[in-house]
Amino acid sequence: MRVVVCGGAGYIGSHMVRKLIEAGHTPVIFDNMSTGHQWALAEAFKGAEAKNIQPVVVSGDVLNMADLENLFEKNQADAVMHFSARSLVSESVQKPDLYYHGILVGSLNLLAAANRARVDKFIFSSTAAVYGTPDQTPIEENCPARPITPYGHATRMVEMILEDYAQAQGLKSVALRYFNAAGADPDGGLGEDHTPETHLIPNVLKAILGQTPPLEIFGNDYPTPDGTCIRDYVYVGDVAQAHLLALNYLNSQPEPGFSAFNIGSGKGFSVLEVMAAAERVTGQWVPYAFAHRRQGDPPVLVASAEKAKKTLGWNPEIPSLDEIIRTAWRWFSRRAQPS
Ligand SMILES: NC(=O)c1ccc[n+]([C@@H]2O[C@H](COP(=O)([O-])OP(=O)(O)OC[C@H]3O[C@@H](n4cnc5c(N)ncnc54)[C@H](O)[C@@H]3O)[C@@H](O)[C@H]2O)c1
Numbered sequence: 001m002r003v004v005v006c007g008g009a010g011y012i013g014s015h016m017v018r019k020l021i022e023a024g025h026t027p028v029i030f031d032n033m034s035t036g037h038q039w040a041l042a043e044a045f046k047g048a049e050a051k052n053i054q055p056v057v058v059s060g061d062v063l064n065m066a067d068l069e070n071l072f073e074k075n076q077a078d079a080v081m082h083f084s085a086r087s088l089v090s091e092s093v094q095k096p097d098l099y100y101h102g103i104l105v106g107s108l109n110l111l112a113a114a115n116r117a118r119v120d121k122f123i124f125s126s127t128a129a130v131y132g133t134p135d136q137t138p139i140e141e142n143c144p145a146r147p148i149t150p151y152g153h154a155t156r157m158v159e160m161i162l163e164d165y166a167q168a169q170g171l172k173s174v175a176l177r178y179f180n181a182a183g184a185d186p187d188g189g190l191g192e193d194h195t196p197e198t199h200l201i202p203n204v205l206k207a208i209l210g211q212t213p214p215l216e217i218f219g220n221d222y223p224t225p226d227g228t229c230i231r232d233y234v235y236v237g238d239v240a241q242a243h244l245l246a247l248n249y250l251n252s253q254p255e256p257g258f259s260a261f262n263i264g265s266g267k268g269f270s271v272l273e274v275m276a277a278a279e280r281v282t283g284q285w286v287p288y289a290f291a292h293r294r295q296g297d298p299p300v301l302v303a304s305a306e307k308a309k310k311t312l313g314w315n316p317e318i319p320s321l322d323e324i325i326r327t328a329w330r331w332f333s334r335r336a337q338p339s
Pocket residue numbers: 006007008009010011012013030031032033034035036037060061062063082083084085086087106125126127128177178179180181182194
């Protein structure tokens with residue numbers, strides 16, 4: 001299949017591009033490189049030649065309809081994967097306009113251009129943030145979606161749009177609600193490189209490497225056993241694998257429709273537990289200091305991924321937190337070495 005990967009030069013998108021090539025599909029990357037990396041594309045393409053696959057890269061912005069029309073005019077596509085959005089929860093609280101505009105207009109444009117090109121399969125990068133502060137944990141997909149940030153609201157709205165487009169445009173779509181994607185490709189070339197970096201595991205490892213000041217822990221007075229927030233960490237390669245399975249699922253669906261799946265490990269770890277795991281893996285102390293809570297952080301977010309396991313056949317390859325951190329540590333320590 002030829003699969004448009006919007007945001008394919010980013011962290012999760014580049015792992016997706018590699019996974020598509022491994023599975024024999026041709027990725028068509030569409031990216032404005034605002035947070036993406038050329039090196040990530042070069043790495044992701046490494047196995048393509050051996051498989052006789054020619055990945056395509058199209059430079060453009062989902063906020064620009066002409067760019068999208070150009071993408072679909074020049075490239076036949078069977079499906080679209082949409083990773084191209086800003087995802088800083090606190091920033092979305094400060095700048096809601098940026099998030100509503102970027103996520104809603106970007107997604108509407110992409111859906112319109114894909115519809116015009118008669119592409120009827122769409123996989124959307126959703127988030128645990130659609131649940132807000134959940135009443136129960138682990139969170140199942142039928143728990144009420146009550147986002148508490150503009151990022152969560154806008155992402156949930158896109159899910160609702162996808163649901164409506166099944167009726168109106170015959171769209172077959174899946175929203176994968178990722179919890180905290182983490183880790184790096186075990187072969188070394190691909191990994192996480194966000195600026196600014198807000199994710200915990202990279203920040204723990206950077207603090208160990210002395211690349212940043214001591215780790216700031218945002219809040220130690222949450223209603224959790226050690227007072228720090230609890231999150232569910234899922235290996236980035238397993239997130240990509242979930243997309244591949246979602247693609248198979250959409251191919252097997254005779255009728256238009258929309259489904260949402262949680263993508264998480266089903267286990268929760270507090271910030272202090274993640275630090276302890278990083279210390280086990282690296283054999284080094286994490287320098288840290290407590291800071292005030294951040295806006296928009298629920299105390300506990302842990303997925304039930306039973307629906308993805310049952311319906312998609314998803315089975316995480318690296319479910320252990322220590323192993324996930326080990327892949328990230330290999331990536332960060334290798335990059336820290338002078339070349
Ligand atoms: N990383 C996580 O843990 C996580 C968790 C939940 C949801 N998500 C969602 O997954 C998606 C990917 O996350 P990521 O961590 O890989 O992010 P990322 O910033 O590494 O990648 C995003 C990619 O999209 C591109 N992009 C951004 N805006 C664009 C635009 N207007 N037009 C074209 N390209 C654009 C960027 O250049 C980049 O290559 C995001 O939508 C995010 O909300 C991520």
